[in-house]
Amino acid sequence: MPSNAQWSGTASIKGSTESVRMALLTLSLVGLQFTWGTEMTYCTPYLLALGLTKSKLSLVWIAGPLSGLIMQPVVGILADRSKSRWGRRRPIMLGGTLVVSACLIVLGWTGEIVAMFVQEKELKREATIALAVGSIYVLDFAINAVQSSCRSLIVDTLPIPKQQLGSAWASRMVAIGQLVVYGAGAVDLKAIFGELLGDTQFKQLTVIAAVALLLAMGTTSWAVEERVLLSDGKELEGTTGAFSMVGQIFTTATHLPSRIRAICWIQFWAWIGWFPFLFYSSTWVGEIYIRFDAPQEVRDHPDTLGNIGRVGSQALIAFSVMTFIGSFVLPWIVQSPEDDEKPAFTPRPPASIAPFVTQVANNKPSLLTAWTVSHLVFTASMVFAPFVASLRSATLLVAFCGIFTFMGIEINNLGTSLPTRTSPSRKPTRSPNRRLSDDVELDTTTELVHLRRPSSESSPSSPGELAGIYLGILNLFTTLPQFIASGISTVVFSVLEPGKSPELAKDAHPDEHHSTDGLNGISVCLFVGALSSVVAAWATRRLKFVV
Template sequence: MTPAGGHDDSEEEAQRTKSVWYLILLTISIGGLQIAWSVELSNGSPYLLSLGLSKSLMALVWIAGPLTGTLVQPYIGMLSDNCRIRWGKRKPFMVGGAIATALSLMFLSWTREIVGGFLGVFGADPESDGVKVSIIVVAVAWVYILDVAINTVQAAIRAFIVDCAPTHQQEAANSMASRIVGFGNILGYCAGYVDLPRYVGWLGDTQFKVLCAIASISLCLTIFVSVVLVHERDPNLDGPAAKGQAGIMAFFHTIFTSIKRLPPQIRKVCTVQFCAWVGFFPMLFYTSSYIGEIYIEPFLEANPHMTPKELDRLYEEATRVGTFALLIFAICSLATNVLLPFFIAPTYDSAAIGNAPAEVPGVFIHPESPKKSWLDCLVISGFTLRRAWMLSHILFSGAMFCTVLVRSVEAATALIGLVGITWALTLWAPWAIISAEISRRDAVARLRKQQMEAHARGDPSGPNALLDGESALQDEDSDKAGVILGIHNMAIASPQILATIGSSIIFKIFQKPRGVPGDHSIAVVLALGGIFTLIAAWFVHLIKDDLPPVEALVGNEEEEGLLATDNSKKSMDEPRTSMSRAGIARSTSFGAGLEY
């Protein structure tokens, strides 16, 4: 058993303000994951279409992502919450998920050769309908396996960031994660735009094969860096794992119970995500095809009798043009991620920062001190993360409504680039709000535990108070980061199922055969998605900006008779958290003034 003093030292060290280098190493793995996502998003649909899959069936295939996300991420979150491996409870799932993702990408990209070669051993004609159907079936199966693997590693990475970032730097950590995602997007889409087989043909003879190889290497490398260089708190310090939560029935019971008792702030974020992702999903999966169809229409009108090989070459070029639009989208997103945080008041960090150690040198300055960083001058008063998030949804809706009117590649590319601003906020705002809430609740739970242990040691009536407090802690521990983030992902994934089914119906009604001009069915899907993001903007409006600091929450327990330890009392004697104090912590960490 870890001595009490060692436990306190570990908690204190975990809450020290971390440098920008620590935040980069902590979040770099999500950049490798985003490269894998970008390959699937930009080239997955064209690849399946090249195998002979129709648009309506392709839309149903992409239900794999939201379906696995709805089930896999909360389940992985629950399993990792209860993992008690000494080197970390998230790292085993990060490593296992990365290996599975890399293998799935490689098998998917080589499906035609593997299936064709295997059936050819038995004398099957590679050009026969039976072989083509078999290739499609196996490719679809690998899409499902790939999405299970990607959701596994994503669930682990998101919980890893929440666990390893200090309470008062959750907003900064998620801002850094969104920037890393932006870099990953740019690298992935740049690779998709370049004619890769021409330069690195030894990785594969097609664009998709080379992209999958690059994505696999990038994911495994970045996961290795985060796992090796970032220390994860020993989960054995949290006590034994909850029993009876590994089964499927226990999983569903845990999820439904946790959904009912979600904190109000997190519940509102989940509502926003549910509405918004009905619109986001078509934009992410069909953008390259949308741009590509605009690109090829003049060619089809000029030469309506192209041969299949000529069509394949034209559509491959169109996919590259569509990927370039996604590259512009990623650049706008990254620029927003880099610049916007310096103009936004750090609302949620300021609510959580109260539990941070005040003795970290050079970081926490008394609120009355006139000394401020030059970055504080950039903050726009009243321009909170919530307000920026709400405006970004309105911007997205306007852009999607315009897609049905646009008929040039340049204008369509500009629209897609514009919604990169929305994507930047989507990668930052909800995670920052939820992470700050989770971290605050964890800080409250730790201080309650310290208070109860002190009460038990110094008061004969302590055991009774400890017993009452343990009941409260059991309620607190039942909804840890993994489960809550899994529920949040359910709010992201489940509306994608609705969007997929709706897209499939619209494609069935409006789509035209491959090679026929005038197909604008994707634009109709994108425009309808914009209606739901407007609804999401209204729900963002209902989210609160002002949250009580940690000390205020723990102070309520003080009034009920629980005694504080010396450490917790010291933190409660500190001045109330202020917006300027949070800004100082943020600017210090981004100034790279502290060593890793």
């Protein structure tokens, strides 16, 4: 927003302490994780249970990158210029939340809804699949709008000195949300609620996710007061915002600074690997369990979807716990640029352990080394996926990926170059984020590149505008590889598992099922992702030589 924009009011957050204010501001992210966790854990086996083949299923998950590619810039433009008296972000957050909650309920009861209008068996099955897929598409588009607004609300509300703290709190809330939703998915909800929330595990989880999202978004919207935009200073401009932004992104993308271009390609290769993991890993764990470890009564259970979802959720709990532990431990054992600008240890450690402490301090890996290792850890885990034949091994590999999953970078106020040392005027912080340089930070979330929007008072020629353009470019480099990964998955599933799932699509004729002999299709997709992660590690290693 240019410097001649006019505002009324002052951004504020309810709460008597800073911790309470930060918690209220970022609580919405807990609700978001309930939706993402439910979708990633249960929706893949749910669609397979409806009779969708895996090759067609991989095309359904194009909804994720497609919605991100479209909704983030569109919602960003609309919200940035909104003059609503309720603020720029909260109306979109609340409106999108209502749509997402409705889609979650529809997903849980697609069969019952279709049965109200269609009676013929085959037509009902096809209509049920169509309604479920349509609900997922609408849900993904709406949740991307909500997520974009939630992140922007943090930046809009906090002053620049507090934004790093806000980012740290956002990371904590994401981690908490993941643990809670995976925990809810892992327990037998029918044993707790009976059939009060539905007669299957999936139905009950969709209700819980919808309620959690409504409560979290409602609380954040109540606690935060936004400034109201009176004039954005663009009323007399002749350019259209959307076309202007696309033109800027294209022009900048063809003239990227070398270090930014290198980071973009790291993200590109990394996301080819992470996309199948995010959407298929829990289903893969569940299939391994059903095929190799489950007793016959579990295989014959009418709610196989619930059993696969619970087992998959347990693996993701282990994954999230490892991520959570790593986010606290690894920043203390990885070298920060700040360490070069201050004495290594003050006060001096006891003489008995001083040599050991000094040796450890002198041999800390750099941030780039740690980021490279994060790719290799993922590779070392997923390269064994095709050879797994037990629930314990599958869970161990998924959990192992969580050790370095928190590694990522956050780029603030990007200019035309990235200095190699932190600015002496910037004081060190105790945030879990660690800087790769003055403008590049290591964030304790998933392996994603985030660009934080600068103060709204930034002038169009400031690095802040470049950061906004880079955000669009980096979004492309995390979205396009997801389309590639989806295409790879489609080919793999068409060759290895062209039929319907024998574990989940029990109503289908046996001739329609694919064979369970040979390689598991999802494990091959994970293996291909591991190979892509090797390229990401190589690109990360080369980043230190890019100037």
